[in-house]
Amino acid sequence: MDLTSLDFQQAKIKQVLFKSRLRSVLYGVREADATLFAVRDNPLGQWLETILKPKYGTSPEVRTVERLLQDALSTSQTLVRQYQRGQIEEARQGLATVERSTDQIDALLLQLAQRVTGEA
Amino acid sequence: MNATASDEYFDLFHALPDKYLLLSPTGIVLDLNDAHAASSLPQRRREEVIGLDFFEVWPPSSDTEGDVVRRSHQHVRDTHQPDTMPLIRYDLPLPTGGYEARFWQATHFPVLTPAGELRYILQKTEDVTEKHLAEVHNEQMQRELAETHERARFVLEAVPAMVWTATPDGKRNYFNKRWLEFTGLPMQEQTGNQWMASLHPDDREKVRKQWAEAVTSTNIYQVEYRLRRADGQYRWVLMRAVPHLNEQGEVTVWVGGGTDIQDQKQMVEELLEANEQQAVLSDQTYRAYQSAEGQRDALRTLFTEAPAMFAIFRGPEHRFEFGNQRYLALFEGRYREGMPVAQAVPEAVEQGFVELLDNVYRTGQPVSGNEVSLTIPSLDGAPHQVYLNFSYQPFRENGQIAGVTAFAYDVTDLVHARQRLEEQRHGNA
Numbered sequence: 001m002d003l004t005s006l007d008f009q010q011a012k013i014k015q016v017l018f019k020s021r022l023r024s025v026l027y028g029v030r031e032a033d034a035t036l037f038a039v040r041d042n043p044l045g046q047w048l049e050t051i052l053k054p055k056y057g058t059s060p061e062v063r064t065v066e067r068l069l070q071d072a073l074s075t076s077q078t079l080v081r082q083y084q085r086g087q088i089e090e091a092r093q094g095l096a097t098v099e100r101s102t103d104q105i106d107a108l109l110l111q112l113a114q115r116v117t118g119e120a
Numbered sequence: 121m122n123a124t125a126s127d128e129y130f131d132l133f134h135a136l137p138d139k140y141l142l143l144s145p146t147g148i149v150l151d152l153n154d155a156h157a158a159s160s161l162p163q164r165r166r167e168e169v170i171g172l173d174f175f176e177v178w179p180p181s182s183d184t185e186g187d188v189v190r191r192s193h194q195h196v197r198d199t200h201q202p203d204t205m206p207l208i209r210y211d212l213p214l215p216t217g218g219y220e221a222r223f224w225q226a227t228h229f230p231v232l233t234p235a236g237e238l239r240y241i242l243q244k245t246e247d248v249t250e251k252h253l254a255e256v257h258n259e260q261m262q263r264e265l266a267e268t269h270e271r272a273r274f275v276l277e278a279v280p281a282m283v284w285t286a287t288p289d290g291k292r293n294y295f296n297k298r299w300l301e302f303t304g305l306p307m308q309e310q311t312g313n314q315w316m317a318s319l320h321p322d323d324r325e326k327v328r329k330q331w332a333e334a335v336t337s338t339n340i341y342q343v344e345y346r347l348r349r350a351d352g353q354y355r356w357v358l359m360r361a362v363p364h365l366n367e368q369g370e371v372t373v374w375v376g377g378g379t380d381i382q383d384q385k386q387m388v389e390e391l392l393e394a395n396e397q398q399a400v401l402s403d404q405t406y407r408a409y410q411s412a413e414g415q416r417d418a419l420r421t422l423f424t425e426a427p428a429m430f431a432i433f434r435g436p437e438h439r440f441e442f443g444n445q446r447y448l449a450l451f452e453g454r455y456r457e458g459m460p461v462a463q464a465v466p467e468a469v470e471q472g473f474v475e476l477l478d479n480v481y482r483t484g485q486p487v488s489g490n491e492v493s494l495t496i497p498s499l500d501g502a503p504h505q506v507y508l509n510f511s512y513q514p515f516r517e518n519g520q521i522a523g524v525t526a527f528a529y530d531v532t533d534l535v536h537a538r539q540r541l542e543e544q545r546h547g548n549a
Contacts, residue, residue, distance in 0.1 A: 006409060013395075013402045020395040027388040028344055030355075043399065086330065088342050088358060
């Protein structure tokens with residue numbers, strides 16, 4: 001079955017979920033666990049692996065998205081360590097860096113979605 | 121005392137290190153020593169002023185000045201007691217014209233005769249201009265310092281945050297109004313380490329440790345904890361403090377501040393919950409969609425390849441939506457998607473099929489028929505007749521009739537066979 005806009009909506013929701021989990025750790029609402037930073041446990045990472053890569057694994061967007069996700073995850077890990085060391089404000093300000101990566105991921109997935117589904 | 125001794129005493133008087141002026145009881149200048157003359161008579165010689173009235177030698181620059189001196193002289197005359205004048209400004213004339221501002225501290229002492237009468241008024245004068253100006257300057261500095269303090273205090277009170285200060289060893293010594301209002305406790309119940317009593321018991325130890333570490337290391341202090349509000353509710357606050365260091369790198373004061381982040385935290389938590397639920401729902405929807413898509417494909421295959429005729433008509437005009445291979449074959453490709461039945465197969469109107477469709481669509485009651493004859497004019501001109509067993513069933517969407525499904529199978533061969541059988545019977549009979 002070809003990918004539809006529903007698939008890309010899924011990706012977006014998973015990305016928001018990841019950001020929300022990270023934010024909740026940096027605001028002391030949840031404890032961090034290692035799965036937060038692992039690509040294979042990340043909701044968007046799983047989506048990439050199971051939905052996107054089997055079909056479009058060779059497209060340049062997918063490779064860039066993978067790299068950006070990896071960047072976002074390692075930045076997240078740094079921020080959580082900062083937070084745990086007591087650099088609370090600095091860690092929260094660092095969310096903007098993660099946001100930059102995820103914004104780029106959004107843009108690339110949108111671009112890919114338009115090409116794949118033929119929808120604007 | 122002989123003349124020589126008297127001269128020596130005069131010399132001694134002239135050489136005294138402080139400034140002395142000797143007046144008669146009426147205020148005539150009798151003598152003044154060198155130190156006095158040096159500062160009070162910069163342009164005149166002592167001999168020129170002896171025998172003149174005090175005010176002639178040193179005319180006051182204002183009535184007020186003159187009065188102060190006059191009153192002091194009079195006090196000595198009246199009481200035979202020394203009198204220290206209030207600090208006066210008694211400007212001295214400058215060689216270039218005008219006056220130079222000078223401030224004086226002068227005391228008039230009575231010198232009495234053995235009989236107790238006033239013989240002289242001895243003025244001891246101190247030029248306190250430098251000291252006075254320094255004091256004035258100092259007072260101004262103090263005033264400015266006080267204003268700076270007042271401004272700093274105002275800022276601490278006015279900022280929309282809870283603010284406190286602590287001594288270098290970590291004892292809190294000030295809380296602003298916002299903190300006091302938040303906790304509902306007076307300052308004296310919070311200074312030192314007492315403020316920790318307002319912390320949530322689960323957070324107290326952690327905060328105590330972190331504060332102690334910050335004080336020792338003089339690193340920035342940053343911590344989140346639950347602080348008891350005046351209404352008894354614990355609210356999460358974010359506190360941050362920085363030490364102020366002097367030139368030697370020693371802490372002079374800690375300034376801390378923070379805000380209530382309870383709502384912020386709650387919002388983050390609610391957002392996370394909403395996002396988690398959304399992700400779960402979206403996964404469910406996605407799986408349902410995939411499963412529906414699979415079922416749809418299976419059904420489509422089934423319908424398409426079924427050994428019967430099947431079609432879907434939508435809306436009051438019975439627009440063609442779907443027909444399987446056998447159905448389309450029967451009508452020789454006259455159906456196009458979205459085309460009303462009456463337009464695609466005008467014969468169906470004449471033969472009463474459209475009326476049946478109308479009834480089903482309107483009433484929701486299915487109809488069926490067995491071995492119903494339908495004549496279809498073929499594209500090549502020769503009409504052919506078929507017999508169908510059929511049923512029209514309404515289908516609904518959102519509880520409303522949306523269209524009609526048609527199911528039929530061709531029984532023409534069966535009917536023809538029976539007809540032939542009957543003919544044979546008639547023949548035999």
